[in-house]
Each structure stands twice: as structure tokens, then as C-alpha cells.
Amino acid sequence: MIEFRKEFFADERDDDLNEIGKPTRRQDILGHVTGRSPFFDDHQFDGLLHLRCVRSPHHHARIRRVDTSQAEKMPGVVRVLTGKDVPTNLNTLLSLLDFGIDDEPILSDKKVAYRGEPVAAVIAATEAQARAAVKAVRVDWEVLPHVLDVEEAIKPGAPKVLDIYPNNKFIYHGKYDHQKLRFGDVEAAFASADHIVEGRYQMSPIEQAPIETCGAIAAPEQNDRYVCYTSTQALFFSLGTAAKVLQTPSSKLHFVGGTVGGGFGGKVDSIHEPLAILGAMLTGRPVKYAWDREEEMQVGAPRGAERWYIKDAVNRDGRITARKFIGYFDSGAYTRLSSYAIIKGVGHLPGPYTIPNVYADVYCVYTNRTPATAMRGFGITGVDFAIETHMDKVAETVGLNPIELRILNSYRDGDMKAHRREAKNCALVECCQVVAEKAGITLSAEARAATSLTGGGGERARIPNYTATDQNGRVEGFDTGSYARKSGSGPAAATAQPSTAQPARAPQPGSQPASRPASASRPEQAPPRADPPAKPPESRPAASRSGAMRFSSLSGFRRR
Amino acid sequence: MTSTVLTVATMGEAARAVAQGATFFGGGTIVMRDVNAGTAAASIVRTTDPSLKDIRISGDTVTLGAGVTMASVLANRDLEFLHPVARLVGGPQIRNMGTVGGNLFAPHPYGDFAVALLALGARVVMAGQGGARPIDDLLRDRSRSPGLVAAIEFARPRPGTFGFLKVSRIKPKGVSVLSVSALLPREGGRIRGARVAWGAMGAGPQRGSSAERALEGQSLNAETIGRAAATAAEGLNPATDAIATDWYRREVAGVHLKRMLEQMERG
Amino acid sequence: MMAKTPVNFTLNGNDRAAFAEDGQNLLEFLRRGVGDMSPKYGCGQGTCGACTVLVDGETHLSCLVLAETVDGKEVRTASGLSSPALDPLQTAFMEHFAAQCGYCTPGMLVSARALLDRNPRPSREEVIEAISGNLCRCTGYEPIIQAILAVAEGRARA
Numbered sequence: 001m002i003e004f005r006k007e008f009f010a011d012e013r014d015d016d017l018n019e020i021g022k023p024t025r026r027q028d029i030l031g032h033v034t035g036r037s038p039f040f041d042d043h044q045f046d047g048l049l050h051l052r053c054v055r056s057p058h059h060h061a062r063i064r065r066v067d068t069s070q071a072e073k074m075p076g077v078v079r080v081l082t083g084k085d086v087p088t089n090l091n092t093l094l095s096l097l098d099f100g101i102d103d104e105p106i107l108s109d110k111k112v113a114y115r116g117e118p119v120a121a122v123i124a125a126t127e128a129q130a131r132a133a134v135k136a137v138r139v140d141w142e143v144l145p146h147v148l149d150v151e152e153a154i155k156p157g158a159p160k161v162l163d164i165y166p167n168n169k170f171i172y173h174g175k176y177d178h179q180k181l182r183f184g185d186v187e188a189a190f191a192s193a194d195h196i197v198e199g200r201y202q203m204s205p206i207e208q209a210p211i212e213t214c215g216a217i218a219a220p221e222q223n224d225r226y227v228c229y230t231s232t233q234a235l236f237f238s239l240g241t242a243a244k245v246l247q248t249p250s251s252k253l254h255f256v257g258g259t260v261g262g263g264f265g266g267k268v269d270s271i272h273e274p275l276a277i278l279g280a281m282l283t284g285r286p287v288k289y290a291w292d293r294e295e296e297m298q299v300g301a302p303r304g305a306e307r308w309y310i311k312d313a314v315n316r317d318g319r320i321t322a323r324k325f326i327g328y329f330d331s332g333a334y335t336r337l338s339s340y341a342i343i344k345g346v347g348h349l350p351g352p353y354t355i356p357n358v359y360a361d362v363y364c365v366y367t368n369r370t371p372a373t374a375m376r377g378f379g380i381t382g383v384d385f386a387i388e389t390h391m392d393k394v395a396e397t398v399g400l401n402p403i404e405l406r407i408l409n410s411y412r413d414g415d416m417k418a419h420r421r422e423a424k425n426c427a428l429v430e431c432c433q434v435v436a437e438k439a440g441i442t443l444s445a446e447a448r449a450a451t452s453l454t455g456g457g458g459e460r461a462r463i464p465n466y467t468a469t470d471q472n473g474r475v476e477g478f479d480t481g482s483y484a485r486k487s488g489s490g491p492a493a494a495t496a497q498p499s500t501a502q503p504a505r506a507p508q509p510g511s512q513p514a515s516r517p518a519s520a521s522r523p524e525q526a527p528p529r530a531d532p533p534a535k536p537p538e539s540r541p542a543a544s545r546s547g548a549m550r551f552s553s554l555s556g557f558r559r560r
Numbered sequence: 561m562t563s564t565v566l567t568v569a570t571m572g573e574a575a576r577a578v579a580q581g582a583t584f585f586g587g588g589t590i591v592m593r594d595v596n597a598g599t600a601a602a603s604i605v606r607t608t609d610p611s612l613k614d615i616r617i618s619g620d621t622v623t624l625g626a627g628v629t630m631a632s633v634l635a636n637r638d639l640e641f642l643h644p645v646a647r648l649v650g651g652p653q654i655r656n657m658g659t660v661g662g663n664l665f666a667p668h669p670y671g672d673f674a675v676a677l678l679a680l681g682a683r684v685v686m687a688g689q690g691g692a693r694p695i696d697d698l699l700r701d702r703s704r705s706p707g708l709v710a711a712i713e714f715a716r717p718r719p720g721t722f723g724f725l726k727v728s729r730i731k732p733k734g735v736s737v738l739s740v741s742a743l744l745p746r747e748g749g750r751i752r753g754a755r756v757a758w759g760a761m762g763a764g765p766q767r768g769s770s771a772e773r774a775l776e777g778q779s780l781n782a783e784t785i786g787r788a789a790a791t792a793a794e795g796l797n798p799a800t801d802a803i804a805t806d807w808y809r810r811e812v813a814g815v816h817l818k819r820m821l822e823q824m825e826r827g
Numbered sequence: 828m829m830a831k832t833p834v835n836f837t838l839n840g841n842d843r844a845a846f847a848e849d850g851q852n853l854l855e856f857l858r859r860g861v862g863d864m865s866p867k868y869g870c871g872q873g874t875c876g877a878c879t880v881l882v883d884g885e886t887h888l889s890c891l892v893l894a895e896t897v898d899g900k901e902v903r904t905a906s907g908l909s910s911p912a913l914d915p916l917q918t919a920f921m922e923h924f925a926a927q928c929g930y931c932t933p934g935m936l937v938s939a940r941a942l943l944d945r946n947p948r949p950s951r952e953e954v955i956e957a958i959s960g961n962l963c964r965c966t967g968y969e970p971i972i973q974a975i976l977a978v979a980e981g982r983a984r985a
Contacts, residue, residue: 030921035905293869
């Protein structure tokens with residue numbers, strides 16, 4: 001039952017809705033109810049091979065030796081892959097989007113940093129034969145100490161999860177070991193507050209648990225092309241990543257997606273396609289790489305754990321005059337999209353409220369947990385839980401009804417937000433009023449009279465005269481111009497590289513993004529590549545570049 | 561490991577194969593999980609012997625073939641006292657497939673039907689052997705290749721003497737935090753021969769001797785129930801798993817025993 | 828060399844024959860062996876219900892059925908529900924938004940069909956019990972329950 005409250009903001013729209021409020025039918029639902037919607041696995045292939053990975057049982061370990069000799073002799077086994085077989089043995093999503101340094105091997109060969117990390121891939125005629133051969137791969141591990149908590153991971157002496165980043169923290173803007181938000185002076189506000197309200201909030205990783213597990217089937221097509229059916233939610237991310245990993249022009253890859261059996265964010269940075277396609281390239285046959293349920297739960301990237309400390313300065317009347325956040329995102333063993341999640345999250349602070357002094361330090365922390373990814377409200381949902389729970393605590397402290405407190409502090413049109421943008425199209429006040437009505441709560445006259453359209457702007461539209469800034473967490477040795485490069489010794493020093501594959505590089509000005517000449521379709525040997533004109537490693541690229549500009553400028557990684 | 565399945569016509573042949581190390585395949589709800597994961601034994605045996613699915617009720621004695629499914633129990637009017645148990649095993653599909661015999665060997669946290677049978681003091685008939693042994697012995701020996709169960713027999717309980725409660729986080733289909741069952745025959749208003757059984761409170765279905773001691777010889781009233789609940793967890797060693805911790809199971813054992821006994825008291 | 832067992836059965840009313848491999852489950856047999864892609868893989872452990880089919884009229888988890896055991900039996904899957912006109916349940920699911928990603932839908936429809944075949948006027952509790960072996964991560968179940976009740980109460984078009 002949908003109830004339309006058309007009296008709100010009535011003069012801002014024409015009420016001639018053609019779709020909203022009218023019955024309709026999903027365009028794909030006929031396929032769903034007849035069992036004809038084609039999920040990636042719903043395609044028949046003659047001679048289909050099955051790929052399963054050998055995975056680390058340890059949270060953190062060095063790999064001394066991977067012995068695949070027994071597995072290779074087992075019934076049905078066609079090929080066993082290790083890191084040296086992958087042309088660019090890195091998850092190249094970060095350099096594709098210019099969000100960070102590629103740090104995650106496709107098949108690890110030096111060390112593993114989370115339980116379930118893949119170190120080899122067995123390709124066999126049946127799934128059962130692949131399972132049996134996986135068990136026959138012998139790995140010599142040197143188990144290392146591990147860390148599973150964000151605050152433990154950043155203490156001095158904690159096990160080092162990734163070699164690139166000191167103290168297990170992602171480096172933002174090439175400068176700081178956290179993302180900062182500064183607006184006004186919270187410490188001055190704390191000193192003169194009537195109340196200080198503090199809270200600590202946290203959330204465990206949450207598994208998206210779609211009913212369809214992640215997977216891809218790749219097969220040779222005509223004209224030296226490969227088709228790949230995949231469960232991905234982000235077809236172009238997957239296509240671009242596969243092209244870079246396989247050092248293959250994307251024109252050689254025919255990706256078919258679109259029917260996803262539940263994703264919820266867990267399939268936005270899928271990594272099945274490169275191995276499936278590589279298997280098809282090396283065997284000449286169709287190859288399926290799909291997770292079983294146990295892998296989906298253990299290996300599949302969850303929504304990352306978060307921990308938040310919030311401290312508010314509150315007036316006697318309930319107005320919040322300052323809010324300070326210290327936040328920790330648990331990225332798990334690799335960066336993936338967690339660095340981006342924090343940018344999104346920080347843009348959301350301090351929540352839908354006008355607070356004249358705001359401070360946030362948010363850390364992207366590496367631990368030996370499964371690498372995290374997106375889920376429903378990526379980067380926002382966890383901190384919103386913290387903010388809203390904290391608002392209730394503030395309400396209790398000042399003796400106000402929680403809805404009244406929110407209406408009092410709610411942003412209104414024309415207010416300046418903490419990241420220096422004007423608030424527009426606010427509607428929290430009206431939402432609160434309807435909630436009170438539905439819950440049978442009587443609001444004060446002022447709260448009932450409040451609107452998002454009145455009371456904002458004016459004094460509240462000003463950026464504070466003084467904003468306290470600092471150089472806490474300053475780090476040297478990282479390039480501010482591009483996340484895909486570490487300054488000084490260049491990317492080769494930043495990441496461990498297998499000997500035969502080429503390191504990932506950020507696109508150079510004027511060069512084509514990640515495309516290879518047509519001859520590079522047999523990746524057993526890294527083909528010769530035409531390097532851009534030699535530059536000294538410290539030089540920064542010119543401001544304009546091709547390829548992945550849009551995302552990085554949106555996120556604020558690139559300076560304007 | 562890929563498994564080979566042998567189908568034989570009689571329970572006798574199946575028992576011989578089991579004695580030689582084959583895994584018996586009943587409804588498949590447990591064995592197929594292992595086959596799918598590649599962890600099942602190389603050799604599996606199943607039988608089409610129709611006696612496996614017999615339900616025989618003679619006076620007060622019930623004999624269930626080991627291959628009787630939960631759905632068959634639910635379809636049988638004379639087994640109504642077992643319906644609250646069968647209805648909570650798995651979901652509807654599992655109930656069409658899973659057997660009473662298989663439930664005896666279900667690993668933790670499964671095996672709720674076996675818990676009820678343990679409370680009832682059932683006896684199991686082994687294929688190829690004469691006589692019947694107490695279910696307690698079978699459950700104790702179940703991981704040591706005890707042979708093939710052909711049938712399970714028990715007496716139909718007097719009205720009001722049998723109780724069962726399953727606790728799960730999700731309903732109506734959910735894995736047990738714990739299950740508890742009791743048979744409390746009365747003589748002159750006093751409990752004589754109390755049997756209490758717990759599920760998911762240890763390695764497998766087990767007797768609750770401290771609860772039995774608190775109940776034996778007493779009337780079923782609030783005071784007795786309180787005493788039984790207070791010592792409920794004594795002697796039990798529950799595990800921590802994805803469903804609940806050992807601490808939690810110990811904490812709530814008495815609460816749920818009390819609820820079940822109060823249900824029985826109300827009649 | 829994989830041993831193969833011949834399986835003769837009917838699928839959605841049609842006689843079929845195919846070879847089952849050693850230890851192959853009915854789900855894989857139907858999908859790859861016979862070509863009926865409607866039952867889905869969600870867990871391989873019997874907990875999600877996406878693989879639900881009817882064997883001799885009763886719901887079974889095809890991932891836990893040994894394929895060779897359906898020899899001589901009648902198997903029905905979701906793709907057999909429309910014959911060719913849509914089953915009222917299929918129409919009701921469309922009208923009530925009872926599917927989003929669609930992955931649990933074939934299993935849900937089979938469980939719902941089995942319920943209504945046995946009990947044409949189920950209560951809400953009976954509907955919930957009938958689908959309790961089918962997990963859905965998208966809809967929150969309420970639209971599915973409403974769709975099934977709509978058919979039961981005769982509100983859905985045939």
C-alpha cells in the first residue's frame with residue numbers, strides 16, 4: 001500500500017505522473033516466472049571445463065612453494081594455472097578507475113593475506129574432478145601472525161598486511177593516512193558546550209548472500225574473440241579489468257551480462273572473468289569459474305566492517321554545535337573499492353543536520369579479513385546507523401523526544417553543509433513530521449510548524465571564518481597526481497610482480513588506456529610492448545589524461 | 561573424490577555392503593551434500609527394498625521402517641503425537657526426502673527427530689541381526705560403523721506424557737539452537753521412568769540426566785518444573801557454532817525446558 | 828572413464844532419456860544433461876530451495892536427489908508450468924512483484940504449485956510453511972505470499 005503525501009512541496013512539481021502510482025510490470029518478470037531469464041550459467045556448452053581454485057586456509061602466510069605436479073596428473077585435469085600464467089597478475093580495477101594502486105594478485109604467488117585467497121586454479125572436465133585435483137595441490141606455507149581488528153591493525157608492531165601502505169592504512173591524496181573533513185573548530189565548541197555526548201558504534205562485515213553465487217563462463221568465439229557470460233553487476237568494470245589483466249584489447253572480448261541473480265553490491269567488482277577467459281584461451285574450450293556456496297560466504301567480498309567514534313557538543317536546548325567523527329573501515333586484505341567507499345561516506349557527514357563545526361578522520365584500514373566491497377548504500381549505511389543511534393543518545397541526554405531533536409537540528413534549504421555545498425531539496429523535517437504522525441507522537445508547536453523551506457540560509461549559509469586544519473597523519477613517498485602510482489621508485493617497487501608479466505601502469509598522457517595490439521592474444525609470454533617515451537620516475541603526468549577521468553574527478557581524488 | 565552408487569534390492573544386501581565400508585544412502589539429504597562437495601565415501605549403497613518404508617502399528621507398538629520419511633509420518637493419523645516433531649525437521653522439501661533412520665545419524669546441529677525417539681525410549685532393529693537394541697546405544701556408537709538400521713520401534717505414549725520443543729532463530733524452518741523432548745509416564749500422579757533428551761547440546765542427541773533426576777518421583781507442577789530448569793544444563797557440554805555459543809545454549813537450556821514442561825502441564 | 832547410468836523418465840509430461848554420471852545430482856542432470864535450465868544452483872546443500880522440482884508430485888531438492896533415482900518417475904520443473912498458457916501462479920507473481928532478480932522464482936513457483944495442488948485454499952500460515960524451504964534475498968517474501976493467496980482466493984486471472 002503506497003500512500004502519496006502530495007501536499008508536501010506541491011508547488012515544486014507537476015502532478016502528471018505517468019508511471020509512479022500506476023500498476024506496471026517489470027520488463028524481465030515474464031522470463032523470471034517461466035524460468036527463461038538467462039543467468040550466466042543458463043547456457044549450454046559442449047565440452048565445458050570447470051575451474052576451481054586452491055585457496056589459503058591461513059589468514060596470513062608466505063608461500064614457499066606451490067606443487068601442482070600431482071594435481072596435473074589426476075583424472076580429467078586439463079590445465080593447472082598459477083600466478084606466472086596470468087599476463088598481468090593483478091586485479092586492475094583500481095588503476096582502471098584511477099582510484100588507487102593495484103595491490104591484489106589474481107593468483108597469489110608470494111604471500112596470502114586472507115583465508116580463502118586463491119593461489120592456483122585447476123581446470124578439469126567435471127566439477128568433481130576439479131575438486132579432487134584441488135586437494136592434490138601441495139602448498140608449503142610459512143604461517144605469519146595475523147590481525148583481524150581495525151584498531152589493532154594500526155598499532156605499531158601490528159602484522160603488515162600490504163607492503164605498499166605503511167601501518168596498514170590507505171594513503172589519501174598522496175598525503176595523509178586518512179580522509180579528513182574540516183569545517184569550523186570542534187575543539188572550541190567542545191570547550192563551551194553544555195553537554196558532551198560520546199558514543200562508539202560498530203558493525204561486523206555483512207555478506208550479501210545472493211541466491212546466485214558469483215561466476216562466469218568464457219568460451220572461444222570466432223575471429224579470435226572470447227565470449228564471457230558473467231554474473232557481474234558492473235559489466236564495463238569487468239570488461240576493462242579483464243582486458244588489462246589479460247593484456248588483450250577489449251574489442252577481443254564479448255561480455256554478456258545483465259541478468260544477475262541478486263547482487264546487492266557484492267558483484268560490482270567481480271573477478272571471475274579474467275580466469276575464466278584465460279582458461280578458455282589456454283585450453284581452447286569453454287571454461288566455467290563459479291563459486292559454490294561456501295566460497296560465496298567465505299571468499300566473496302562482504303560489506304566491510306566499520307567502527308565509529310562520535311563526539312557531539314550539545315546546547316541545553318538540544319542544538320548540536322559540533323560533531324567529531326573518528327571512523328575505521330575494515331578494507332580486509334586488499335583495497336578494492338574501500339578507498340572509494342570512504343570518500344562517499346565522508347561526503348555524507350555529519351548526516352542530514354546543520355552543525356556549524358564538523359571534524360572527521362576516516363581510515364581505510366587493512367586487516368587479514370576477506371577484502372570488502374559494496375553493499376546497499378555503499379559507504380553510507382554503516383555511518384548512518386552510527387549517526388542515528390547517536391542522535392537518540394543526544395535526545396536522551398537533553399531530555400527531548402528523538403523526533404523533536406532531529407527536526408531541531410535538521411538541515412534546511414540554503415544551509416551550508418560541512419563539505420562546503422549548499423543544501424538543496426531537503427526533506428528531513430517533513431519525513432520526521434509524518435513519522436511522528438504515524439507513531440502517534442505529539443510534536444511541539446514549533447516542530448509541527450517547521451518546514452525544510454523555511455529557517456535555512458542566512459547565517460546558516462556561511463562558511464565559518466576559521467576552520468582548524470592540521471597535518472596529522474602526513475605521509476611521504478606517495479604521488480598526489482595519480483592514485484595508480486607511488487612516487488619515487490615507481491609502481492614496480494610498490495607491488496610485488498611475477499617475473500614474466502608487465503606491471504600495471506597508470507595511463508600516460510596521450511596514450512591509449514589499457515589496450516594492446518592485436519597480436520597479443522596468446523598470453524603465455526608477455527608480448528613486447530611499445531613503452532611511452534622514458535620519463536624519470538618522479539615526474540608527474542600533465543593534468544589532462546585520457547581514459548578513466550570521470551570517476552576520479554567525481555570522487556575528489558583529483559585536484560580541480 | 562567421485563562416488564559410485566550401488567543399488568541393491570534387499571536390506572540384507574545393503575547391510576553386507578555397509579559392513580564392507582559402503583556409506584548407506586537413505587533419503588540423500590545428508591549423503592548428497594558430501595557427494596556434491598566431493599567429500600563422500602567412494603562407495604555408496606542404496607536399496608529399493610519396500611520394507612524400508614513400512615509403518616506398522618500393532619496395539620500400542622509403532623514400528624517405523626528406517627526409510628519412512630518425515631512427510632509420511634505427517635500423513636499418518638496414528639502418529640499425531642510425532643507431528644510437532646516431524647513438522648520442524650527441515651523445510652517441506654526436506655520432509656519429503658529425509659528419513660527417520662537417516663536422522664539418527666545426522667550430525668550436529670541436526671537430528672531433532674532422533675531426540676524425540678531418544679526421549680520415547682525407542683529401540684532400533686539392525687538389518688541382518690535379530691532383536692532390537694536401545695536407541696541410546698546406537699546414538700552412542702553411531703560414529704563407529706554400527707551397521708544398518710532397518711527399523712525403529714517404540715510404544716505410543718499415553719496422552720499428555722510426551723513433549724517436544726525445538727528452538728531456532730528462524731521459523732518455521734530453522735536450524736536448532738537446541739531441541740528438548742521428554743517422556744514423563746505417571747503413576748498415581750507421580751512421574752515414573754522420566755526420560756529427557758536434548759538436541760544440539762553436545763556431539764549428538766543425548767539424555768538429560770540432571771533434569772530426569774529432578775523430575776523423577778515428583779508431580780509435574782511449578783515447583784518441580786522450576787527445580788528441573790535450574791539444573792537443566794548440568795552434565796551437558798554444548799558446542800559453539802555459527803548458530804549459538806556454548807554459553808548461550810547453557811544459559812537458555814533451563815528456560816526452554818521450563819517452557820516445554822509447562823506446555824505438558826497445561827495438557 | 829565415467830560410469831554412466833541410463834535414466835528414463837518424464838519431464839513436464841514428455842518422455843525423456845539421458846545418461847547420469849556417477850554420483851551426479853538431479854539438478855546438474857536436468858541442467859547440463861537434459862537442458863532444462865529452470866531449476867537453479869544456490870547452495871548444493873539443500874538449504875536454499877532454488878533447485879526445487881516435483882518428483883512424482885512431491886517437492887524435492889534436486890541438488891540432493893541422485894539423478895539415477897528418477898528412473899521411471901515423473902519430474903516437473905518450473906519451465907513446465909506454462910503449457911503453453913501461463914499458470915495462474917505465474918500471472919499472479921507478475922502482478923504482485925513477487926520476483927525481482929528472478930533466481931529463486933522457479934523454485935518458489937514449484938513449491939507454490941505443489942501447495943495449491945494439495946490444498947487449494949491455504950491459510951496464510953500454510954502458505955508460509957509451504958515456501959519455508961525456499962529462500963529469497965530480494966522481495967522480503969510478502970509479495971510472494973500475496974501472489975499465492977491471490978490465486979488461492981480466486982483473485983488471480985487464470
